[in-house]
Amino acid sequence: MRRGTIRTPAFMPVGTAATVKAMKPEAVRALGADIILGNTYHLMLRPGAERVAKLGGLHKFMNWHRPILTDSGGYQVMSLSELRKLTEEGVTFRSHIDGSKHMLSPERSMEIQRLLGSDIVMAFDECPRADRPRDEIAASMELSMRWAKRSREGFDSGGEHAKSSALFGIQQGALDEDLRRISAQKLTEIGFDGYAIGGLAVGEGQEAMFATLDFAPGMLPENAPRYLMGVGKPDDLVGAVERGVDMFDCVLPTRSGRNGQAFTWTGPLNLRNARHAEDTGPLDTRCSCATCASYSRAYLHHLQKSGEILGAMLVTEHNLAFYQQLMQAMRDAIAAGKFAAFAADFRRDYLGNKDSG
Numbered sequence: 001m002r003r004g005t006i007r008t009p010a011f012m013p014v015g016t017a018a019t020v021k022a023m024k025p026e027a028v029r030a031l032g033a034d035i036i037l038g039n040t041y042h043l044m045l046r047p048g049a050e051r052v053a054k055l056g057g058l059h060k061f062m063n064w065h066r067p068i069l070t071d072s073g074g075y076q077v078m079s080l081s082e083l084r085k086l087t088e089e090g091v092t093f094r095s096h097i098d099g100s101k102h103m104l105s106p107e108r109s110m111e112i113q114r115l116l117g118s119d120i121v122m123a124f125d126e127c128p129r130a131d132r133p134r135d136e137i138a139a140s141m142e143l144s145m146r147w148a149k150r151s152r153e154g155f156d157s158g159g160e161h162a163k164s165s166a167l168f169g170i171q172q173g174a175l176d177e178d179l180r181r182i183s184a185q186k187l188t189e190i191g192f193d194g195y196a197i198g199g200l201a202v203g204e205g206q207e208a209m210f211a212t213l214d215f216a217p218g219m220l221p222e223n224a225p226r227y228l229m230g231v232g233k234p235d236d237l238v239g240a241v242e243r244g245v246d247m248f249d250c251v252l253p254t255r256s257g258r259n260g261q262a263f264t265w266t267g268p269l270n271l272r273n274a275r276h277a278e279d280t281g282p283l284d285t286r287c288s289c290a291t292c293a294s295y296s297r298a299y300l301h302h303l304q305k306s307g308e309i310l311g312a313m314l315v316t317e318h319n320l321a322f323y324q325q326l327m328q329a330m331r332d333a334i335a336a337g338k339f340a341a342f343a344a345d346f347r348r349d350y351l352g353n354k355d356s357g
Contacts, residue, residue, distance in 0.1 A: 007331060009247070010248070011237065011327050013037070013254065037068070078127055088143070091104050119166065120165065123170050125147055127172070127198055137172075180216050265286045266352070
């Protein structure tokens, strides 16, 4: 892409409101991130896409000069807005911030992402819960496919931005193989630069997610990136890469960092546990981040128990570093033709630790 190469498998730290929480953008880049995610729904409400454009675009606004992927806003409209009305045109909803009324359609979503200056634009879709009746999931998928076509048309009318950015379609269909196949066929007929797998990591559990990933990625074009939205735990990432996924995003490393959970090569740690109170060792002896080089588990335990902001900052930095180290390790294993052995070793070490509770 014009703002830089994205190495895959790739993990995108989430910058919901034009910030990766508790991190400076330059620090996120230094940890190895090639791309971050921005949130269309939140940015359209505050500070507003038109204002961001007036201030020079999202990259300049937040001082991140590498690629940015923006989601379409559809998921947040469905999950955060209590008052909403869904029609063929789009979704009318009230802001969770101040109750103001807004309309989000495929065309408006494309316009907002264009104003933000996104490098990878996501098609506008609806994401139903996987436990809804099959006829509801099917109707939702068909609506998303009609919206995908309108997203393609709206994106293509975007002038210079359309020439310098990419548009990804989103496969839907929950856990149903037939619906996923229909969705993939319709998206392929429309034609996109990349394809996302939506509608997973919404409470169905890892076993059901993996069962869906056993068939869903293979339905999508081999020569385009495959992006699993909203995933996930480190073992989710390894299992998804095994099944053909290239890109991921998730709030877990930053949210966990603020809540005292650290991810390590030997499993997650709950730093609030008393067992860490006098532990002078680092979070992870295999990690090269600044937190592991300079601070003990005992000190991080103290910061978490005291509610100090530095605790959130240090553990967030470590978690993001660990995720990028994991992605690099997977890239190296794939390049060496040894991914199966890497995945087996990773699961043995990572899943053996029960400290996270």
